[in-house]
Amino acid sequence: MKITINGGAVELPGGATVGEAVRTLTPMTSGVAVAVNGEVVSRSAWESTPLSESDLVEVLTAVQGG
Amino acid sequence: MEAEVGMDDVLALGGEKFASRLIMGTGGAPSLDVLEEALEESGTEITTVAMRRLDPAARGSVLDVLRRKGIKVLPNTAGCFTAGEAVLTARLAREALETNWVKLEVIADERTLLPDPIETFDAAERLVADGFVVLPYIGDDPALARRLEQAGCAAVMPLGAPIGSGLGIRNPHNIELIVESAGVPVILDAGIGTASDAALAMELGCDAVLLASAVTRAQRPGLMAAAMRHAVTAGRAARIAGRIPMRRYAEASSPSRTA
Structure with a gap:
């Protein structure tokens, strides 16, 4: 299935989880947060939350600013 | 000791206490190394x-860097233009950084980076209801400051001038009005250009100062950070000490001449 991670198209196997999507970018689990289609998915739910075709995944972290 | 403000003069913010009043x-820092030195010199406890x-x-x-220095992380919602974006960003920050504190920043446009009062108030109400310690960045508007305090914000953060402008405090009278009626800490945020601006904010009665560009874009960020630390301390002491009234004419400081 095709999903979008941080604005880029990514191909993942059907039924892939939020955790698998995050690992395409980083092995980190702390200091990172995920929203799927505008809703926060808490870290404890990453591995149990499956993604669907066309989902919009945002993976954020803290950077210098403000 | 009369020469010091006193160890008990702490910034009480969001249920915590801080010795430093410089956030x-x-x-804008050219590198993480420069940033680390500046944070060290500033003596800050919140960043x-x-x-x-x-x-x-x-x-x-x-x-x-912040973890090494033992500095409290304060996520902001910089870059958000709507209440909805700001609420989602705050929730993501809470998840990533394990803090329910947020500097709420909802800007109106890219050119001025001025805060949008309507979106900011909307987001503040939603975040307070969601259990956040909300520190909203606002214009120097006493009425909005009061409304945000009533909505449950833990502080109000009026600007001195637009972000990164270094124009100082353009309307000290409004900052004084906000301070006079505030029951939560007032943190002067944005516009600080140099040390005297930070001292003035504290002399006007602000509880703390938040600044970045004035230090990170200075030619010597570490030195400017130290200057800001001294300025905030000096301004706070002057506020507590109580300045003399301004007079139209001279008042002799020497005894009048005899014989």
């Missing part, structure tokens, strides 16, 4: 970070 931002898409190529993290 630092992290934007803001922004939330952005994770860049797999990024080397080093501002979070590592």
